[in-house]
Amino acid sequence: MTELLTAAQMREIEQAAMASGEVTGLELMERAGRGVVDAIFEEWSDLAQASLSDRGPAHQQEGGRVPKAVVLCGPGNNGGDGFVVARLLKERGWEVHVLAPENTTKMPPDAATNRSRWKEVGDILPLNRDGLRSARDADLYVDAVFGTGLTRPPEGELAELLSYLAGSGGDHGYFQPRMVAVDVPSGLCSDSGKVLGCPEPEPFSSLAPYARLTVTFETPKPGHFLAHGPELCGQLVVRDIGLTKWRSVNADGRGLRLPRLQLVPPMPNGPDEPHVHSRPTLRPKIRGHKFDHGHVLVLTGDRWATGAARLAARGALRMGAGLVTLSAPRDAAPEVAAQITALILRVEDNADQLAETLEDDRIGVVCLGPGLGLHARAQERLDAVLAAAPPPGKGTYLGRGRRLVLDADALTLLSRRENPFQGLGKHVVLTPHSGEFARLFPDISARLAGPQRPKLLSTKDFTGEALQEGLAAAMAYREALSAERGPAYSKVDAVRDAAKRSGAVVLLKGADTVVALPDGRAWVHAAVYDRSAPWLATAGAGDVLAGFISGVMARGHMPHEAAILGAWLHVECARSFGPGLIAEDLPEVLPSVLKALLQP
Numbered sequence: 001m002t003e004l005l006t007a008a009q010m011r012e013i014e015q016a017a018m019a020s021g022e023v024t025g026l027e028l029m030e031r032a033g034r035g036v037v038d039a040i041f042e043e044w045s046d047l048a049q050a051s052l053s054d055r056g057p058a059h060q061q062e063g064g065r066v067p068k069a070v071v072l073c074g075p076g077n078n079g080g081d082g083f084v085v086a087r088l089l090k091e092r093g094w095e096v097h098v099l100a101p102e103n104t105t106k107m108p109p110d111a112a113t114n115r116s117r118w119k120e121v122g123d124i125l126p127l128n129r130d131g132l133r134s135a136r137d138a139d140l141y142v143d144a145v146f147g148t149g150l151t152r153p154p155e156g157e158l159a160e161l162l163s164y165l166a167g168s169g170g171d172h173g174y175f176q177p178r179m180v181a182v183d184v185p186s187g188l189c190s191d192s193g194k195v196l197g198c199p200e201p202e203p204f205s206s207l208a209p210y211a212r213l214t215v216t217f218e219t220p221k222p223g224h225f226l227a228h229g230p231e232l233c234g235q236l237v238v239r240d241i242g243l244t245k246w247r248s249v250n251a252d253g254r255g256l257r258l259p260r261l262q263l264v265p266p267m268p269n270g271p272d273e274p275h276v277h278s279r280p281t282l283r284p285k286i287r288g289h290k291f292d293h294g295h296v297l298v299l300t301g302d303r304w305a306t307g308a309a310r311l312a313a314r315g316a317l318r319m320g321a322g323l324v325t326l327s328a329p330r331d332a333a334p335e336v337a338a339q340i341t342a343l344i345l346r347v348e349d350n351a352d353q354l355a356e357t358l359e360d361d362r363i364g365v366v367c368l369g370p371g372l373g374l375h376a377r378a379q380e381r382l383d384a385v386l387a388a389a390p391p392p393g394k395g396t397y398l399g400r401g402r403r404l405v406l407d408a409d410a411l412t413l414l415s416r417r418e419n420p421f422q423g424l425g426k427h428v429v430l431t432p433h434s435g436e437f438a439r440l441f442p443d444i445s446a447r448l449a450g451p452q453r454p455k456l457l458s459t460k461d462f463t464g465e466a467l468q469e470g471l472a473a474a475m476a477y478r479e480a481l482s483a484e485r486g487p488a489y490s491k492v493d494a495v496r497d498a499a500k501r502s503g504a505v506v507l508l509k510g511a512d513t514v515v516a517l518p519d520g521r522a523w524v525h526a527a528v529y530d531r532s533a534p535w536l537a538t539a540g541a542g543d544v545l546a547g548f549i550s551g552v553m554a555r556g557h558m559p560h561e562a563a564i565l566g567a568w569l570h571v572e573c574a575r576s577f578g579p580g581l582i583a584e585d586l587p588e589v590l591p592s593v594l595k596a597l598l599q600p
């Protein structure tokens with residue numbers, strides 16, 4: 001399991017560790033700085049070779065080049081880590097230039113101690129563009145300006161320096177220096193992956209990645225996987241700083257910290273663990289007849305609009321559901337029949353007939369939404385399904401209750417109901433993309449999106465009232481951006497709020513997919529770094545995901561487990577197929593992905 005810790009949780013754990021008397025803040029800072037240096041040398045063996053401490057002066061006498069580092073230290077403990085890195089590199093014979101703020105009155109004590117230690121061996125340049133100009137052409141740049149303590153958008157000289165480093169200043173973006181971010185690239189909110197004060201959808205600069213390597217401590221943070229985080233972090237490395245013992249307790253040293261946020265699939269923490277992802281597990285299909293492996297009913301749309309539901313149905317069948325039936329309006333039935341073989345077709349004349357079909361309590365999972373349509377008949381079908389899905393314990397389907405996956409048009413239909421969430425519960429998985437999410441949860445979506453860029457004025461607006469209004473909107477937008485405060489409202493916060501409000505399991509799609517339960521438990525499934533799968537951005541991929549989740553539920557997994565496993569297998573399939581992927585390929589490649597999972 002890999003837990004993702006917010007800045008507040010990290011501080012709480014650090015406090016608990018220090019309060020125990022077993023470790024000091026200074027020791028933690030030393031471990032953090034050492035972790036960064038070790039990670040740098042593991043990433044770039046040429047730098048390790050060039051810097052062997054015993055080769056320092058002798059190496060120079062032989063005419064060898066001494067490697068050069070520029071370390072940017074901010075006003076807090078992130079800067080403190082930077083001073084440790086600077087000292088350790090200097091000890092290894094490097095030429096080190098440190099840039100740091102001149103005013104240290106508010107500097108936390110451990111950072112101040114490390115600043116003083118550095119001052120015994122080196123100078124400090126101002127933390128601005130002038131300071132950087134006097135320390136050019138380094139082999140390595142270390143960004144220790146802000147870490148988890150970012151509270152507001154950087155301004156003035158610091159903003160200028162950071163945006164220069166991020167590439168918008170010119171040459172950096174092209175020659176891509178070896179830039180190492182300590183904990184997070186400065187300016188990135190570690191809870192949300194947002195860049196504070198930066199207009200969406202642009203990250204800090206359009207020239208990503210900002211860092212080539214990001215070294216974080218103890219566990220990764222949500223912001224490394226959400227929103228712009230993966231674009232800016234480069235390669236992500238997690239270094240153990242010995243806080244495990246305090247990770248699972250509250251600040252008072254007792255009990256489990258809840259609710260938890262986990263990364264799927266987990267990633268290794270320590271440098272000694274093999275760099276493989278341990279895998280979530282799908283229940284094996286051992287014995288029993290087809291009904292023991294679950295019966296999924298997928299509702300198709302009307303004539304000419306059945307493809308999406310067929311994709312979902314095939315996904316569910318390939319996932320190992322014992323039986324998958326497509327329920328089609330009569331006019332759509334010939335089209336469906338012409339396309340399917342192993343799938344079963346049931347013809348419906350109206351919603352009452354669908355209700356009759358749903359009396360069969362062997363139908364454990366119903367999936368609807370892909371291609372369903374937004375007309376009154378579609379609404380009646382949705383109502384029939386919701387009415388025939390009593391919550392667990394009310395009798396149907398082996399006492400588990402019938403489970404539902406509501407996707408695509410079913411979500412838009414929900415949003416049009418007077419009470420959108422009536423009849424939902426933990427037996428329902430909602431799988432919106434961001435547009436559907438905004439329809440269902442407009443206020444939550446607006447909060448997640450942050451200040452909205454006003455529309456551009458056209459030349460006809462360049463007079464009188466329209467111009468005044470346009471300028472006022474632009475000013476208000478600038479002010480709203482600069483008023484942003486960290487930690488920012490994240491996709492995890494948004495999905496948790498949506499799950500709580502709807503009472504259902506919510507999966508919000510994207511390269512950073514988030515799943516949350518109404519009780520606050522949440523998971524981030526991120527197709528980023530070495531698990532990126534950009535080929536999934538193809539029409540119909542979401543329909544297959546709805547089918548995958550239905551198939552996993554049919555195999556007896558809880559709805560939230562099915563959402564997580566479905567999202568994970570979806571990405572595994574895309575990665576296994578690679579470029580050229582179309583939605584139809586996803587169910588077809590699933591058997592080989594599942595087979596590989598069975599191998600030890």
Ligand SMILES: NC(=O)C1=CN([C@@H]2O[C@H](COP(=O)(O)OP(=O)(O)OC[C@H]3O[C@@H](n4cnc5c(N)ncnc54)[C@H](OP(=O)(O)O)[C@@H]3O)[C@@H](O)[C@H]2O)[C@@H](O)CC1
Binds near residue numbers: 010074146217
């Ligand atoms: N927790 C742990 O277990 C461990 C943590 N460790 C390290 O500590 C880091 C967290 O340190 P931190 O809390 O001191 O915060 P940090 O990121 O240095 O920034 C705070 C300073 O920046 C300032 N500031 C903020 N925004 C600003 C802005 N826009 N413009 C200007 N100033 C701004 C803010 O000022 P203030 O808001 O108080 O006015 C304050 O002075 C963490 O990332 C990791 O590297 C490790 O040593 C090992 C163990």
Ligand SMILES: Nc1ncnc2c1ncn2[C@@H]1O[C@H](COP(=O)(O)OP(=O)(O)O)[C@@H](O)[C@H]1O
Binds near residue numbers: 539540
């Ligand atoms: N860049 C990406 N990386 C990983 N997954 C992605 C990416 N873009 C889209 N996806 C995934 O592809 C699917 C697209 O679903 P959706 O937006 O509903 O499309 P459609 O309605 O065309 O099927 C979602 O599961 C989403 O998480």
Ligand SMILES: [K+]
Binds near residue numbers: 144145146
């Ligand atoms: K940093």
